[in-house]
Every structure is written in C-alpha cells, then in structure tokens.
Amino acid sequence: MADAEVRVLAQSDHRAGQDLARAAHHTSPISDREWAYAQDLHEPGLALGAFLGGDLVGTTFLLRSRLALPGGSTVPMAAATGIAVRADRTRRGIFTRLERESLDLAVAQGFPVVGSRVSEATIYGRFGHGVGSTTRAVRLYPHEARLRPEVPAGGEVRLVDGETSVGLLPRLYERLGPYRPGVIERSAGWWKAKWEPLVHSGKGAVVAVHSGPDGDDGFAVYQAMRGGDSGARVTLMVTDFHAANPEAVAGLWRFLLGVDLVEEVCARRRPADELVEGMLVDWRACRTHSVNDDLWLRLVDVPKALGARSYRDGDPFVLEITDDLLPANSGSLRIGPDGVERTSDRPQLSLNVDALAMAYLGGTSFTTLASIGLLRVTDTKALPNADRVFGTDRAAFCGTTF
Numbered sequence: 001m002a003d004a005e006v007r008v009l010a011q012s013d014h015r016a017g018q019d020l021a022r023a024a025h026h027t028s029p030i031s032d033r034e035w036a037y038a039q040d041l042h043e044p045g046l047a048l049g050a051f052l053g054g055d056l057v058g059t060t061f062l063l064r065s066r067l068a069l070p071g072g073s074t075v076p077m078a079a080a081t082g083i084a085v086r087a088d089r090t091r092r093g094i095f096t097r098l099e100r101e102s103l104d105l106a107v108a109q110g111f112p113v114v115g116s117r118v119s120e121a122t123i124y125g126r127f128g129h130g131v132g133s134t135t136r137a138v139r140l141y142p143h144e145a146r147l148r149p150e151v152p153a154g155g156e157v158r159l160v161d162g163e164t165s166v167g168l169l170p171r172l173y174e175r176l177g178p179y180r181p182g183v184i185e186r187s188a189g190w191w192k193a194k195w196e197p198l199v200h201s202g203k204g205a206v207v208a209v210h211s212g213p214d215g216d217d218g219f220a221v222y223q224a225m226r227g228g229d230s231g232a233r234v235t236l237m238v239t240d241f242h243a244a245n246p247e248a249v250a251g252l253w254r255f256l257l258g259v260d261l262v263e264e265v266c267a268r269r270r271p272a273d274e275l276v277e278g279m280l281v282d283w284r285a286c287r288t289h290s291v292n293d294d295l296w297l298r299l300v301d302v303p304k305a306l307g308a309r310s311y312r313d314g315d316p317f318v319l320e321i322t323d324d325l326l327p328a329n330s331g332s333l334r335i336g337p338d339g340v341e342r343t344s345d346r347p348q349l350s351l352n353v354d355a356l357a358m359a360y361l362g363g364t365s366f367t368t369l370a371s372i373g374l375l376r377v378t379d380t381k382a383l384p385n386a387d388r389v390f391g392t393d394r395a396a397f398c399g400t401t402f
C-alpha cells in the first residue's frame with residue numbers, strides 16, 4: 001500500500017478531522033450545535049491530516065497554550081489532541097508519520113514543548129514523551145471527614161450560576177496564573193469548547209468560587225450523581241478545582257465537605273502534594289483511589305525548554321541528552337542557577353529525552369530516574385546536586401483536559 005501523505009489540514013477539513021478522531025474514540029460525529037462551540041478551538045495551520053488516495057485517515061491537532069514552570073515563568077506549549085488513525089488503517093505506521101511531522105510542526109511554530117493527555121501509556125515514550133506530572137484521585141466521606149482546627153480558615157465561598165460562570169471562570173483562571181508548575185493556559189476557544197456546552201447542557205454543573213482578602217482566588221466545579229439501589233445516594237464528582245493559595249484550597253474543601261445530603265465527595269484530579277488526609281481529624285476519611293499520569297511532555301527544543309525555567313542554588317552540572325527523533329537536541333548542556341548552555345565538557349549525568357520530560361517540572365528526581373535505570377551516572381557527586389538544582393516547592397499539576 002502507498003505511504004500516507006501528511007499535510008497541514010485545511011480549516012475546511014477540521015470538522016472531518018474531529019469526526020475521525022471522535023470515531024477512533026468511539027464517539028458519534030460532532031453535531032452542528034457542538035461544532036458551533038468547538039470550531040474556534042482549532043487554529044489554522046496547527047492541525048495535520050494523513051491522506052491515503054485522497055481520503056483522510058489520520059489526524060493530529062495542536063492547540064496553542066503555555067505551560068507553567070518551576071520558578072513561575074511560562075513557556076509556549078502545543079497541546080496535542082485529536083490524535084487518531086481510522087480503525088481500518090491502523091498499525092501500518094500512519095501515526096508514526098503524523099507524530100514525526102507534528103513534532104517538526106511544533107518546533108517550526110516556536111513551541112519548545114508539546115503536551116498531551118494520552119489514551120494509552122505505551123504509545124508515546126518511543127517518540128520522546130514522558131510523564132511530566134501526576135495526579136491523585138481521592139474519595140472523601142463527609143460524615144467522617146471533619147477538618148482539623150489548624151486548617152487555614154477565612155475567605156468565603158459563593159455559588160455562581162452557569163451564565164455568570166461563562167464570563168467569570170476564564171477571568172478567574174487567568175488571574176490564578178502559573179500558580180504551580182504544570183498548570184497550562186486555557187484559551188478563549190478552550191473555554192467556549194469545553195465549558196460552555198456543559199453549562200448549556202443542563203447537566204447540573206455547580207460552580208463554587210472562593211474569595212479571600214484580595215478577591216476571587218479559587219474555584220471548584222462539581223456535579224451531583226445519584227447512585228445506590230434507591231438512587232438516594234449522592235456523590236459529588238469534582239471535575240475542575242484550581243486554587244492559588246492554601247486558604248482557598250482549604251476553603252473549597254471545607255465547602256465541598258459541608259454540602260448537605262452527600263454520601264461521598266470524589267475528586268479525580270488533585271495535585272500529588274495536596275495532603276487532604278492531613279487536613280482531617282480522621283486521616284482515613286480520605287482514601288486515595290488511584291495515582292495517575294497527568295500531563296505528558298515532549299521537549300522538542302531542549303535548550304529553549306530548559307532555558308525557560310529557573311533553577312535553585314547549586315553547582316552547575318553537565319547533562320547529556322539523547323534524542324534519536326530530533327537529533328538537534330542531542331548533546332550536553334551545562335545547567336545551573338545562572339542558566340543553560342551547550343558544552344563539550346564530559347557529561348556527569350546522561351538520559352534520554354523522554355526521561356528528561358519526567359524531570360523537567362521537578363516531578364521525578366534524578367535520583368529516582370537513576371534508581372529505575374533511566375539515568376546514567378558518570379559522576380556520583382552530581383546526582384544530589386542535580387536534584388537540588390531541579391528541585392521545586394510544589395508538585396507539578398496540570399488538571400486541564402484538552
């Protein structure tokens with residue numbers, strides 16, 4: 001069979017591309033109503049299609065975003081989504097072609113980093129992607145989950161109606177800013193495609209906003225689900241929860257645990273270091289349901305990506321990177337508090353670009369990477385120093401679907 005031709009998808013083909021991706025995810029074609037919300041999400045020039053004999057058989061869409069880095073800066077990130085190959089044309093290298101071209105497109109468009117949320121964890125490592133952040137799914141039982149008196153108090157929570165939230169949430173989310181590594185920018189198109197349909201669906205998404213002394217500083221979105229034999233058991237499913245400071249985090253949890261007639265509160269995506277158990281009188285009233293990969297990262301321009309974040313005090317060290325797919329990234333860099341530069345000095349530590357993605361936001365230490373065989377150590381003194389230099393105060397967390 002002839003090779004697929006991969007090219008930038010004309011804007012007029014975006015909808016067909018979305019339908020193809022939805023079919024690959026076992027979802028029905030997008031309706032006119034849904035498309036009215038979703039069409040602004042995809043920018044011209046940032047989607048690729050694979051064609052066989054004129055037929056569209058594969059897609060990749062890149063969304064413009066920015067990624068928060070340790071130290072509070074941000075870097076342009078292409079959020080990869082809608083990755084799919086038509087079911088009758090899989091396992092013949094079409095995705096591999098699309099993936100190579102989309103990494104090149106990201107570099108050409110000035111994105112040092114590509115982020116994704118992956119359907120299966122076995123597909124992306126070979127292309128240099130690694131898990132940049134993890135999340136924890138927690139379940140709390142309000143009847144048992146009383147907050148300890150020391151937990152930060154103050155501020156107020158108010159519910160806002162759906163129409164108000166359409167204007168308020170984008171402004172509030174932007175106001176929170178890069179409050180922890182891993183958080184990503186949400187475009188106006190993202191809010192229109194991902195939030196407005198839920199508001200207008202009548203599915204009962206409730207928005208709780210926390211405000212402190214400086215105004216609104218966090219929000220949680222939840223839906224009440226009925227279960228049990230009589231349908232009387234109510235679970236609050238928290239689907240979106242971002243807060244910039246400990247008072248807002250505590251205030252929103254206090255509110256969620258205080259809603260009447262609720263059996264359990266479930267939050268699928270919480271930062272790995274949010275110690276909800278520690279806030280409770282009964283540690284066991286919060287159960288970890290699972291720990292999951294959150295944002296996958298592919299550093300497509302390694303010097304730029306590493307140069308965009310800040311580093312803690314410590315000695316500069318020489319890190320060797322191997323990137324078979326994008327060889328311009330291969331080589332050694334000297335990394336330290338004063339920045340990042342190419343060097344021909346002998347490397348002290350060496351790794352592959354997918355393992356570097358795991359360390360980039362401070363999510364996985366070099367010591368851990370070495371212990372599982374993903375980092376080669378030539379100079380043992382460099383290991384604790386590299387951990388110090390890459391260290392962060394807060395666990396990386398994205399918490400945005402795309």
Ligand SMILES: CC(=O)SCCNC(=O)CCNC(=O)[C@H](O)C(C)(C)COP(=O)(O)OP(=O)(O)OC[C@H]1O[C@@H](n2cnc3c(N)ncnc32)[C@H](O)[C@@H]1OP(=O)(O)O
Binds near residue numbers: 080116
């Ligand atoms: C960020 C996102 O959008 S994630 C969403 C990804 N999309 C989906 O899961 C939708 C359903 N699946 C699909 O559309 C396709 O199967 C894809 C896109 C995952 C893969 O497309 P294909 O054209 O079949 O991939 P391709 O033939 O290039 O295979 C590349 C390699 O990945 C492997 N691979 C592909 N799909 C899978 C899978 N689902 N599980 C494990 N390995 C896989 C292949 O075996 C191949 O490895 P090999 O070279 O060692 O043989």
